[in-house]
Amino acid sequence: MSTAVETPRRKLAWSGANLIVLVYAFIPVLWIVSLSLKDTGTLNDGKFWPSSPTRDSYSQIFNNPDFLRALVNSIGICAIATVCALVFGTMAAYAIARLEFPGKRLIVGVSLLIAMFPQIALVTPLFKIETAIGIFDTWLGLIIPYITFALPLAIYTLSAFFREIPWELEKAAKMDGATPFQAFRRVITPLAMPGVFTTAILVFIACWNDFLFALSLTSTSRSRTVPAALSYFQGATTFEVPTGPIAAAAVVITVPIVIFVLFFQRRIVAGLTSGAVKG
Amino acid sequence: MTTQTLPPGDAEVEPEGVRIARQRHSDGQKAERRLGLLLCAPAVFIMLAVTAYPIVYAFWLSLNRADLRTPDANEFIGLDNYVTVLSSPIWWTAFGVTMFLTVLGAAFELVLGMVLAIVMHRTIIGRGLVRTSALVPYAIVTVVAAFSWRFAWTQDLGWLAGDNAPLTGMWSSLWIILLAEVWKTVPFMALLLMAGLALVPEDLLKAASMDGASTWQRFWKITIPLMKPAILVALLFRTLDAFRVFDNIFVLTSGANNTSSVSMIGYNNLIGGLNLGIGSTISVLIFLSIAIIAFIFIKLFGAAAPGEGEKR
Structure with a gap:
């Protein structure tokens, strides 16, 4: 509510809501970026982040x-x-x-x-x-x-x-x-x-x-x-x-x-x- | 629109200048009509040539045996193709899958879209950031997002799958397809709803709040009723769009394990089977289904056909 006072608690609550939106929007994007950077050795490790990023896929x-x-x-x-x-x-x-x-x-x-x-x-x-x-x-x-x-x-x-x-x-x-x-x-x-x-x-x-x-x-x-x-x-x-x-x-x-x-x-x-x- | 107030009989008392101006006015009106039609002509011509003619042609093809593999056997067979399709379990399974994805998809999208719309509308910090990032799913090519979900749910490879292979079973696949669809379209829904939220007068909410209405009551008793037109339009858009689901299924499962939608079987009949008669029959049936959904929305729920708000 724009009329409500902007207490720190409300700010925190809204930050949480914002964070959920950010995660929702970016997770699949980050995942595909991460996959594109994985090398063949770690491609199938099932981890979210690449452990040894390479540009191989891009040059390919x-x-x-x-x-x-x-x-x-x-x-x-x-x-x-x-x-x-x-x-x-x-x-x-x-x-x-x-x-x-x-x-x-x-x-x-x-x-x-x-x-x-x-x-x-x-x-x-x-x-x-x-x-x-x-x-x-x-x-x-x-x-x-x-x-x-x-x-x-x-x-x-x-x-x-x-x-x-x-x-x-x-x-x-x-x-x-x-x-x-x-x-x-x-x-x-x-x-x-x-x-x-x-x-x-x-x-x-x-x-x-x-x-x-x-x-x-x-x-x-x-x-x-x-x-x-x-x-x-x-x-x-x-x-x-x-x-x-x-x-x-x-x-x-x-x-x-x-x-x-x-x-x-x-x-x-x-x-x-x-x-x-x-x- | 007309500014003429003088009755036509007053010609002799009417000053010369006004009469000429009026003459010009009606000439201008005629020219305006001509110009209007002329400007719309190319767009209307293209739209009709690429949709109306093919759909009539599809209707004709659907009444014929038209198989590219046996061109000599082509002949008029009346409604036989419709009997074939409508008595085939493949069509009804695909229809069920499509309805599942459409109904549940629209429901989830409405609820989550409303939540996202409220966050974008009300958040007290970082509003620009939230609105901007909510556009990301909209901006992504559906096929790209579908690949991201597919890899995420692939055994060993994906961060969500672990040791399971959910894309090899019918129901687990359908839920993942639903997830991919909902993820992609919630922002669009939220934007349409946010435009509706902006129309709810702040004063009204404030007054209700002073009268002791709780947040929940204000939402159900004031916001929702006032937003009804926006909600119905958004739902109509999304339902019709959801019924066409194709990209996500094609990439995620290729229709394996009975996960084909009606669009998928239409496509498979054309490209895989090269059977234009059956393919056209499916096309016509999909077209009719969409027409029925739109009719139900507009007649039963009273959704203003989008565009009826034109020139208000």
């Missing part, structure tokens, strides 16, 4: 052409899908937030339906369609479904942000003699950028996280993304699970996103909750 995956290719695929596919979803999403969100036109509610409804659409229901037909038109196992074959599922998220988040922008400023700038383009570029763009940027992060994370499409709509390392590639990692023998390299690869694709999210925490929280409670 960075010499693995399949992993590097998957990394390039992941970055490229997710970046292109994010940019496309943002462009189309911004256009639609601007219209939804600022313009009156028939069918607006329908569009919002449809995009929400798609946000909840079971992706697996699309896997079989998309597989058939993509093989028929020859984009199966290509970047395009993944980019298209990624854009589709990123769009509802983009439209929803962006329209919530756009509604908060004081659009009268645009009129004021025009009265002060700015051209419509200047008003847009100098006044509106800076105000809209944080929302667009936040949306970009959320969309990118959603694409980066995808596993089902990456697994079903690819068949070779040509377009396989990292989450899918991880499950195809081969050890020295076929029966041995390459724990160390998988852990190292997992850390490589996780750490940048986690740092990013921690850095932009405030904006992401705003983005995730925008419109969740009320429009």
Whole structure:
């Protein structure tokens, strides 16, 4: 309670609660980092911390052409899908937030339906369609479904942000003699950028996280993304699970996103909750 | 939205300038409509092309024998595929597993999400730190977290397993899958609930406190009722998402020991079996299940369909 006195005891109690949250959030992450640092001798000792940390697993995956290719695929596919979803999403969100036109509610409804659409229901037909038109196992074959599922998220988040922008400023700038383009570029763009940027992060994370499409709509390392590639990692023998390299690869694709999210925490929280409670 | 107040009959007394302005206004309205539709067109086109068309196509495929291994035997067979799937124990086991994970998952996530939301909302020290670290599970790729849990529960290798091999039994596997799911999604739930918590007026809680209501009473009698819309939306989101569970099961057990979800058997039918007819039937059934869940939430519980709060 913000009204209560901040006694040392209350502080201690809250510290305990905070500590539990920290442990909850970080334990699985620390464990996978620890695994990635263990050497082959101590890998199976079942201990939480590595007793003799090495970089072996990391040098192994960075010499693995399949992993590097998957990394390039992941970055490229997710970046292109994010940019496309943002462009189309911004256009639609601007219209939804600022313009009156028939069918607006329908569009919002449809995009929400798609946000909840079971992706697996699309896997079989998309597989058939993509093989028929020859984009199966290509970047395009993944980019298209990624854009589709990123769009509802983009439209929803962006329209919530756009509604908060004081659009009268645009009129004021025009009265002060700015051209419509200047008003847009100098006044509106800076105000809209944080929302667009936040949306970009959320969309990118959603694409980066995808596993089902990456697994079903690819068949070779040509377009396989990292989450899918991880499950195809081969050890020295076929029966041995390459724990160390998988852990190292997992850390490589996780750490940048986690740092990013921690850095932009405030904006992401705003983005995730925008419109969740009320429009 | 309209600011026009002059009745149309007043045209002759109406000053020239106002009439022109009004003319412009309705022209502007038409242009606005056109612009609005034009701006939405690409997004709507992509969304429909990639979802509506395939789901109709899946429905058509589900009425056919369509096996990639025997392309010559393809023909229209009506509802035979549905009979095959719905009379198969594999489907019902997967359906049971999915419901188990969905119902228990949503329940745990709601309770733990509420606890986390309250900690993030109320903690008097290190609020930024707590909010930031609670985002970690959200930011992690599901497959990565799943591998972390899998290794942790692998015999000898993992710090949680010891001498046991819990991922080789059905129920122990299901609980671990549930743990992985809940761990990953509690923060998202908590964020949605925290936004609801912020809407509970502090004054009201203070007043109740002065009238002698205990913390517990304030929570159940004031906070929860006021948060009901937020809770229902969060639950709806999570239930529909939980029903699609795939990544965690794929990595943790690959569906061994009857731990497949409906998404897993859909995937296995396509990639393992290359049977598009059966795979599409499963797709359509999953689609229908999700539609029914959403319907129940919106009609029976009165969850405002997200987006209905639009433009309030």
